[in-house]
Amino acid sequence: MIAAIASSDILLDSVSGSDLLNPFAWLMAILQAFLFVLLSPLLSGWIHKCKAFLQNRRGAPVLQPYRDLRKLFGKEAIVAETTSIIFRIAPYIVFSSTLLAVAVIPLVATMLPTAAIADIIVLIGFLALGRFFLVLAGLDAGTAFGGMGSSRETMISSMAEPAALMAIFILAMTVHTTNLAAAIELSLQNGFVIRPSFLFALIALLMVAVAETGRIPIDNPSTHLELTMIHEAMLLEYSGRHLALMEWSASLKLMLYGVLISNIFFPWGIATELTVPAILMALLAIILKLFVLAMILALSETVLAKMRVFRAPQYLNLAFFLALLGMISHLVLEVHV
């Protein structure tokens, strides 16, 4: 891992060293993070719409998540008497750490100063920071549901993280860097190559993404009244703007995983230079990719049933095993010494 970080430092100088001083690149990075924040409720709304369509319902309009957020921001935030300061600052920390995490991911352009500063291990670290405070906030109110949700979230994330890292290391070993922007550029240069290890890594990362964002087989995002809920159990005590921030960071995280998966494994269309047509093209490409990915997610959520909580370890073990198999097939099949 240290070697990987060291090599990414070397690449940082060679690939995007000049970008650190380019004001237009910084503007682009900030704009891109804003775009993330702006579009993430739309993605959630689109998934809801697809699910409703598959269940023969008309469903809420695609813009409904925005209305929910506006309504929640307008409401008074009620804080339980027994809670400490952590309960009040947690939504801000969760939201900002997720925001920092999305700033690292190349959404439309690869030549970003933020992507040059932080690599994919930092990204996982940001997500872990947000999750840590989410778990603390769930425990803080001292309710039974909050504690249960927190303990389950910890159980799932402690098993999802190794699988995610193993899948990411496959990518890092193939392109010899942990820097996301450099990795995407290198895999664009290589053109279309069928890599068995990438297939396994893709499946493992999809499974991890489903578990980490609290979707169906692991958690049901559309319920507040179930003994097996995980994410919602931690948010039960929140209201008003705190709840809005928590919901927003959840949809941000969903979009983060969607963009991460689609740009790593299907990088075509992303802008490698900062010109207007290239960026517009990239914007169109990423919207199309997320559009398709959301439909696949909605389909899988309609077809699959939620698992028992204690089967979640099996599911995540399978994800880890697939990532391990990907690593093996990378070493055996794809390296010719």
Added chain:
Amino acid sequence: MDYLSTLPLSGQLINLLAALVLLTSFMLLVQLRLVSVIHTFAWQGALVAAVTVIVAWSGHHGHLYLSALITFVIKAMFIPWLLHYHVNSLGLRRYVSAHPPVTGLMIASMLVVFSYYIILPIELIGDVGESRNIIAITLSVVLIGLLGMIIRHHAIGQVVSFMSIENGLFFAAVATTKGMPLVVELGIAFDVLVAAVLFGVFFFDIHGRVGSMDVDDMTRLSETRD
């Protein structure tokens, strides 16, 4: 540029299928329900047949299409059907094996690494070129099949593991020699077919004598049981 992007599309596809065959052989090891073991075995046969088609297509070996067809019909359709028939008629449809899957997985992962290092010096013997990595994978499929025969307690599970060894050997033969003479391939195919039929006869015989298909129950001969 890395090694994989220097391969032609057919070589990349064969690599992908090799990885998938390895995946199915891992799945054969860990799956607990007999029915899903048979399904996975059918998928493995289909993947091996697909490899044969790709080799035939990329090397313009006409007779390999026939071999692929025979492989598909026998290994992906007939033998799984036969096994399903036995499982149904012996009332084992809901049978769940009790072997420890995680231990098997760990040993199998080590077997893959082991066979890779065994195969590495093969280039000293002769030029195998691109297929060296494939040989490593197929050797590990063979070894994992042997491991499956060791850790499974159920006769049908052991037979499926045995047949997956043959799948690994066939894969190696097709990927490295670009097709054996048709007579040899026909011979192998009918060997497997006859083996499957004979195993079926034995299943019924064992079930009739011992009353169970668990090999742990076969330690005593029926003559000495009073």
